[in-house]
Amino acid sequence: MTAPVLALDIGGTKLAAALVDPHGHVERHTRRATGGSGDAEALYDDVVSLLDDVRDGVDIVGVGVGCGGPMRWPVGEVSPLNIPAWADGFPLRERLTAVYPGCPVRLHNDAVCVAVGEHWRGAGRGLSDVLGMVVSTGVGGGLVLGGRLVDGATGNAGHIGHVVVEPDGPDCACGGRGCLESIASGPAVAGWAVDRGWRSPGATAQDLAEDARAGDAVALAALARAGSALGIGIASAVALCDVEIVVVGGGVAQAGAVLFSPLEAAYRRHTKLGFARSVSVVPAALGQQAGLVGAAALIHAGDRYWSAD
Amino acid sequence: MTAPVLALDIGGTKLAAALVDPHGHVERHTRRATGGSGDAEALYDDVVSLLDDVRDGVDIVGVGVGCGGPMRWPVGEVSPLNIPAWADGFPLRERLTAVYPGCPVRLHNDAVCVAVGEHWRGAGRGLSDVLGMVVSTGVGGGLVLGGRLVDGATGNAGHIGHVVVEPDGPDCACGGRGCLESIASGPAVAGWAVDRGWRSPGATAQDLAEDARAGDAVALAALARAGSALGIGIASAVALCDVEIVVVGGGVAQAGAVLFSPLEAAYRRHTKLGFARSVSVVPAALGQQAGLVGAAALIHAGDRYWSAD
Numbered sequence: 001m002t003a004p005v006l007a008l009d010i011g012g013t014k015l016a017a018a019l020v021d022p023h024g025h026v027e028r029h030t031r032r033a034t035g036g037s038g039d040a041e042a043l044y045d046d047v048v049s050l051l052d053d054v055r056d057g058v059d060i061v062g063v064g065v066g067c068g069g070p071m072r073w074p075v076g077e078v079s080p081l082n083i084p085a086w087a088d089g090f091p092l093r094e095r096l097t098a099v100y101p102g103c104p105v106r107l108h109n110d111a112v113c114v115a116v117g118e119h120w121r122g123a124g125r126g127l128s129d130v131l132g133m134v135v136s137t138g139v140g141g142g143l144v145l146g147g148r149l150v151d152g153a154t155g156n157a158g159h160i161g162h163v164v165v166e167p168d169g170p171d172c173a174c175g176g177r178g179c180l181e182s183i184a185s186g187p188a189v190a191g192w193a194v195d196r197g198w199r200s201p202g203a204t205a206q207d208l209a210e211d212a213r214a215g216d217a218v219a220l221a222a223l224a225r226a227g228s229a230l231g232i233g234i235a236s237a238v239a240l241c242d243v244e245i246v247v248v249g250g251g252v253a254q255a256g257a258v259l260f261s262p263l264e265a266a267y268r269r270h271t272k273l274g275f276a277r278s279v280s281v282v283p284a285a286l287g288q289q290a291g292l293v294g295a296a297a298l299i300h301a302g303d304r305y306w307s308a309d
Numbered sequence: 310m311t312a313p314v315l316a317l318d319i320g321g322t323k324l325a326a327a328l329v330d331p332h333g334h335v336e337r338h339t340r341r342a343t344g345g346s347g348d349a350e351a352l353y354d355d356v357v358s359l360l361d362d363v364r365d366g367v368d369i370v371g372v373g374v375g376c377g378g379p380m381r382w383p384v385g386e387v388s389p390l391n392i393p394a395w396a397d398g399f400p401l402r403e404r405l406t407a408v409y410p411g412c413p414v415r416l417h418n419d420a421v422c423v424a425v426g427e428h429w430r431g432a433g434r435g436l437s438d439v440l441g442m443v444v445s446t447g448v449g450g451g452l453v454l455g456g457r458l459v460d461g462a463t464g465n466a467g468h469i470g471h472v473v474v475e476p477d478g479p480d481c482a483c484g485g486r487g488c489l490e491s492i493a494s495g496p497a498v499a500g501w502a503v504d505r506g507w508r509s510p511g512a513t514a515q516d517l518a519e520d521a522r523a524g525d526a527v528a529l530a531a532l533a534r535a536g537s538a539l540g541i542g543i544a545s546a547v548a549l550c551d552v553e554i555v556v557v558g559g560g561v562a563q564a565g566a567v568l569f570s571p572l573e574a575a576y577r578r579h580t581k582l583g584f585a586r587s588v589s590v591v592p593a594a595l596g597q598q599a600g601l602v603g604a605a606a607l608i609h610a611g612d613r614y615w616s617a618d
Contacts, residue, residue, distance in 0.1 A: 070583065129462040143549070145461065146616065150454050152551020153438040156584040157454070162548035164541050164579050167475060175581030176544075232473050235485075236545055239471035240452070242461020270473050272484030274379065275465040307455065 003059045005296035006051060006100075009110060010034070010067040010092075012082030012137060015047060017054040018289075020064075020296030024121035026289050028054050034083060043085040044092075048099060062104040063096055064295035066113030069140070073155025074308030076107040081173070082137060106298040106306055110291050111140025112149070112158055114284070116305050117294030118247045119144045122285035129243040132284075133160055135230065136250035138173075139181040143241060149305040161185070165232040183229040186252050193222040209255035223255055224262040231266025231281075238276045249284030312368045314605035315360060315409075318419060319343070319376040319401075321391030321446060324356060326363040327598075329373075329605030333430035335598050337363050343392060352394040353401075357408060371413040372405055373604035375422030378449070382464025383617030385416040390482070391446060415607040415615055419600050420449025421458070421467050423593070425614050426603030427556045428453045431594040438552040441593070442469055444539065445559035447482075448490040452550060458614040470494070474541040489542040493535040495561045502531035518564035532564055533571040540575025540590075547585045558593030 004019040004027065011034065018029040030053060035046055051063070068080035076093025078086055086092075096105045108116070115124075115132025124130035124144065133141040139161030143150040150157045161181035162174055169178030170188070182188055186205035193208055198218040200207040212219035234246050253259065263281060271277055286293055298306050313328040313336065320343065327338040339362060344355055360372070377389035385402020387395055395401075405414045417425070424433075424441025433439035433453065442450040448470030452459040459466045470490035471483055478487030479497070491497055495514035502517055507527040509516040521528035543555050562568065572590065580586055595602055607615050 127462075145454070145459050145466070146457075148455075150459075150550070152454065152584075153436075153553040154551055154584040156582070157549070157551040159548045159551070159582065159585075162582060162585075163545040165473070165476065167541050167579070172581075176579045178579070179548075232476050236472040237549055239468045239488075240466070240546055240549065241459070242463055242466040242468070244462040270476070270485045270487070272481075273465070273468065273471060275461075275463040276468075276471075 003061045005299045006055050006060045006063045007292040007295040008047065008051060008063065008065045009113070009291040009295060010047065010065065010080070010083070011110060012068060012080065015050055016292060017050050018292050019054060019058060019060070020293060020300070022300050024293050024296070026292060028056070029289065029292070030054050038085050040085050040090055043083070044090065044095060060103060062106065062299035063100050064298040065092065065096065065105070065107040066110035066291045066295040067092060067107060069109045069156070071107070071109065071155070073108065073151070104299060106302070108155070108295070108298060109140065109142070109158070112142035113294030113298070114249055114290040115142025115144065115158060115247070115294065116149055116297050117286050117290035117292070118249065118284050120297040120301055120305070121293055122290060123247045123282050124245055127244045129241070131160070131234070131237055131241065131243045131246045133246065133248045134250035135184055135248060135252040137186055139185050143243070145241060145243070147304060149307070151307055160233055160237055163233045163236055165229045180229055180233040184226040184252070189222050189226045189252060192225065193218050196221070198222070205252045205255070209258060212255065212258040220258060223258045226252070227259045227262030228266040231263040232270055234263070234281060235267050235270035235276070238271065238279050239273065242275060244279060246279060246281045247284050248281060249290055253283060312370045314608045315364050315369045315372045316601040316604040317356065317360060317372065317374045318422070318600040318604060319356065319374065319389070319392070320419060321377060321389065324359055325601060326359050327601045328363060328367060328369070329602055329609070331609050333602050333605070335601060337365070338598065338601070339363050347394050349394050349399055352392070353399065353404060369412060371415065371608035372409050373607040374401065374405065374414070374416040375419040375600045375604040376401060376416060378418045378465070380416070380418065380464070382417070382460070413608060415611070417464070417604070417607060418449065418451070418467070421451035422603030422607070423558055423599040424451025424453065424467060424556070424603065425458055425606050426595055426599035426601070427558065427593050429606040429610055429614070430602055431599060432556045432591050433554055436553045438550070440469070440543070440546055440550065440552045440555045442555065442557045443559035444493055444557060444561040446495055448494050452552070454550060454552070456613060458616070460616055469542055469546055472542045472545055474538045489538055492538040493561065498531050498535045498561060501534065502527050505530070507531070514561045514564070518567060521564065521567040529567060532567045535561070536568045536571030537575040540572040541579055543572070543590060544576050544579035544585070547580065547588050548582065551584060553588060555588060555590045556593050557590060558595070558599055562592060
């Protein structure tokens with residue numbers, strides 16, 4: 001029995017870690033808040049302490065990490081948009097390699113890890129060509145083509161959040177215009193509804209989905225707009241990459257039919273070529289563990305998911 | 310010295326064949342009209358007779374074919390949109406295999422062959438991640454990622470002509486709406502200009518480019534619209550696939566600055582992420598021979614460009 005991977009998922013609001021065995025089973029899953037001190041070393045200390053707690057002396061075969069982008073890859077110097085403490089760039093892979101001598105440490109974009117997790121042990125299992133997406137605070141993704149993770153020239157393949165779905169659409173956080181993320185991310189969806197009079201204590205995308213299911217017209221329109229944008233972006237990606245399935249995860253994607261029905265309608269309206277018509281768009285199977293499972297697969301199934309060094 | 314490949318390029322208006330050596334040099338390049346009899350066997354006889362003329366008894370290592378899509382791949386049953394004689398499907402690869410016993414016969418989409426040719430011996434040579442495009446009667450392309458041709462699940466990867474660039478845009482020949490091809494193909498560009506009063510004896514995209522260079526306002530606007538659509542489609546593809554270079558060939562792409570300047574402007578407006586900003590969009594280097602060179606590469610460099618059987 002091969003030892004587990006120590007897997008880590010670093011997001012803007014939470015750090016998560018677990019031991020993940022070669023079957024993709026998650027053990028000792030632990031989370032804590034990312035913390036807001038803004039100090040790079042303090043955040044790193046939190047990460048190492050979380051990893052120590054989860055590992056607890058168990059033998060491991062490596063450390064797999066998913067982290068918000070952008071990053072220099074494969075060197076693993078991260079500068080996540082939503083983690084101010086590391087905004088100037090933090091050499092995460094190098095630092096962790098020093099903590100775990102003799103162990104491979106592999107790191108990729110967190111949305112790429114979700115796509116990998118869903119391909120390895122989730123909704124895309126056994127297929128060769130899969131687009132995995134995360135619709136959450138941002139919109140990201142990863143591509144598995146011919147059974148292998150596509151890294152792209154700089155490790156940034158899979159950025160479906162910056163596919164253009166409305167050329168004269170909203171300004172995007174990236175500086176561009178009309179990107180999928182500028183319409184379909186959680187904050188974009190909720191913000192659009194608030195601007196049109198929707199009120200809710202938290203004003204999150206989750207609240208919005210609840211109100212939509214209860215029949216709120218503005219909430220329904222907001223999710224219809226996001227779903228339509230997702231359908232257009234997915235149609236473009238499928239035409240270009242000829243995948244068999246598109247797996248959509250992340251908090252916003254948990255809205256269910258109020259999002260997926262307009263998504264499907266827009267996808268069908270823009271997808272008429274035979275090879276693309278047979279593609280299904282399905283919800284992710286692994287839920288919030290997908291990123292950890294995918295981070296572990298960078299080690300456990302490195303032949304398919306790790307092409308660097 | 311390895312023997313040449315007998316290469317064949319089948320389009321709606323012309324058949325082209327040549328011998329292509331392992332360096333990509335093209336010899337005995339011969340063309341003839343595709344012919345309009347509408348008879349499947351008559352067209353096939355023309356193809357075989359052209360191949361016989363070009364081969365002229367020379368030893369070959371295989372036969373490489375580019376053909377208009379769609380097709381069932383890798384079995385190679387073609388049903389090109391613009392070749393009525395084969396509209397119901399013609400088993401081209403199987404038939405040619407019977408004519409050349411003992412020789413591999415490999416076949417791919419004609420735009421994929423252009424992309425392969427430009428990667429193997431053209432503007433993308435030596436790079437790992439390349440999008441090659443053809444902007445002509447249609448808009449097509451092919452993807453080389455990690456140094457290898459991406460086929461996709463059904464051999465249809467690279468269909469950038471059906472990336473959505475204007476969600477409420479024109480109806481597309483594919484049945485969808487606002488596809489890049491519906492705006493930037495030669496007939497679409499010329500048709501848009503004719504609808505706005507542009508007059509020219511042939512009314513081809515080449516005539517349009519000449520008039521644009523001479524300052525005709527409608528011709529300039531038509532190519533600006535097409536260039537902008539291309540820039541948006543390319544921005545989406547680069548975000549998703551993280552290529553290093555985009556190579557644009559085909560007759561429309563020969564328009565030069567009147568097309569490439571608005572293309573570049575739209576690409577820059579929609580491309581702000583660091584990894585994508587450094588991507589260049591360049592004209593193809595091999596001209597009209599790119600498809601034949603790429604078809605030959607399916608054999609000469611099959612380790613990179615041929616993943617089937």
